[in-house]
Amino acid sequence: MSGKDHIAVRFRAYPTEEQARQVNRTIGCVRFVYNLMLETRIAHYQTTWESCYPTPALYKDTYPFLREVDSFALCNAQLALEKAYKRFFEDRKTGFPKYKSKRRGRKTYTTNLSHGNIELDDKARRLKLPKLGWLAVRQHKRIPDDWKLKSVTVEHCPSGRYTATILFEYETQIPEKVRPVKTVGLDYASHGLYVSSDGEHAEYPGYYRKMQDKLAREQRKLSHMVKGSANWRKQCKRVARLYEKTANQRRDYQHKKANRIVASYDMVGVEALSMKSMMKKPGTKPDPERQGHYLPNGRKARKGLAKSTSDNGYGMFCTMLEYKLARQGKRLIRVDRWFPSSQLCHDCGYRNPQTKDLDVREWTCPQCGVMHDRDVNAARNIRDEAMRIIE
Numbered sequence: 388m389s390g391k392d393h394i395a396v397r398f399r400a401y402p403t404e405e406q407a408r409q410v411n412r413t414i415g416c417v418r419f420v421y422n423l424m425l426e427t428r429i430a431h432y433q434t435t436w437e438s439c440y441p442t443p444a445l446y447k448d449t450y451p452f453l454r455e456v457d458s459f460a461l462c463n464a465q466l467a468l469e470k471a472y473k474r475f476f477e478d479r480k481t482g483f484p485k486y487k488s489k490r491r492g493r494k495t496y497t498t499n500l501s502h503g504n505i506e507l508d509d510k511a512r513r514l515k516l517p518k519l520g521w522l523a524v525r526q527h528k529r530i531p532d533d534w535k536l537k538s539v540t541v542e543h544c545p546s547g548r549y550t551a552t553i554l555f556e557y558e559t560q561i562p563e564k565v566r567p568v569k570t571v572g573l574d575y576a577s578h579g580l581y582v583s584s585d586g587e588h589a590e591y592p593g594y595y596r597k598m599q600d601k602l603a604r605e606q607r608k609l610s611h612m613v614k615g616s617a618n619w620r621k622q623c624k625r626v627a628r629l630y631e632k633t634a635n636q637r638r639d640y641q642h643k644k645a646n647r648i649v650a651s652y653d654m655v656g657v658e659a660l661s662m663k664s665m666m667k668k669p670g671t672k673p674d675p676e677r678q679g680h681y682l683p684n685g686r687k688a689r690k691g692l693a694k695s696t697s698d699n700g701y702g703m704f705c706t707m708l709e710y711k712l713a714r715q716g717k718r719l720i721r722v723d724r725w726f727p728s729s730q731l732c733h734d735c736g737y738r739n740p741q742t743k744d745l746d747v748r749e750w751t752c753p754q755c756g757v758m759h760d761r762d763v764n765a766a767r768n769i770r771d772e773a774m775r776i777i778e
């Protein structure tokens with residue numbers, strides 16, 4: 388059996404001054420047309436009680452500058468708005484679609500392949516985009532010949548850098564389901580990444596932690612500066628650059644760890660974590676990327692946002708593991724977060740309420756006398772619970 392799969396590859400892009408202006412103009416127009424369409428829909432609904440579906444073409448006569456940017460990007464704004472409405476109708480908790488602000492949100496636009504308007508020149512390390520021409524990119528990965536280019540998302544990052552994320556589609560064989568023989572459980576470790584049921588303590592490398600400390604320091608500096616001043620602006624850029632760097636380092640490390648796990652095991656059990664339980668873990672250093680709650684664009688994060696993003700590290704790692712495993716017909720099992728993984732003695736099943744105290748790093752089972760490392764014992768329980776679920 389075969390199917391289709393997608394993969395996104397991100398390249399650093401080096402636009403000329405003129406190209407950078409065009410990228411920013413396009414991002415601006417996408418936001419502008421998104422807001423116009425939203426306005427039209429709201430006004431139409433208020434007068435007729437009916438929905439309408441405006442297209443970007445509707446505004447091109449009034450605002451001729453919309454003709455100067457990539458029309459696929461504008462079409463994607465229409466799709467994005469339709470998606471926002473759909474999400475709102477399906478789940479009222481998401482809230483009504485909002486106007487896009489110049490300052491908030493990521494600065495991106497997406498364009499699609501149509502009749503050869505996009506080309507990736509493998510040797511010259513450049514990418515042809517509509518209305519932009521050839522854009523220099525740093526290609527770190529050879530693209531297999533059978534990957535089909537679908538779309539490109541151009542981003543102007545808060546650090547001032549540009550990136551192009553290319554989405555490819557490729558044919559894939561749906562893998563045979565693997566019967567789990569080699570299994571592992573992972574216990575989330577706030578100071579590192581995880582502790583495995585086989586006793587592996589996966590810690591982020593030293594250079595990453597150093598970079599995190601540096602980022603926290605620079606963020607603290609930023610919070611003491613006069614908002615809007617020249618120094619403040621300079622510091623924003625510095626924070627954004629460090630922020631992107633730590634994010635890249637973290638992703639890199641997680642990929643390596645995930646690849647190794649997928650190569651050695653057939654089934655991986657993890658805890659389905661809630662934010663709260665993570666905050667309570669011992670030795671929790673607040674994630675410096677969220678510390679002080681400054682976003683890379685120098686704005687103070689809203690409380691809810693800072694919270695919802697701070698579990699990203701481990702959550703992203705689990706998602707990564709899940710799709711890497713799936714490609715080989717293997718499975719990731721999420722164990723209920725109320726499962727008392729750290730309280731149960733793995734050897735005899737005795738439930739030791741004393742381990743609720745998070746400072747207890749090692750303990751001896753009062754029933755069977757076995758000595759436990761808190762995290763390894765928890766990881767073993769997670770592994771067995773995952774196996775119970777799978778069978």
Ligand SMILES: [Zn+2]
Pocket residue numbers: 732733734735736737752753754755756757
């Ligand atoms: Zn015991």
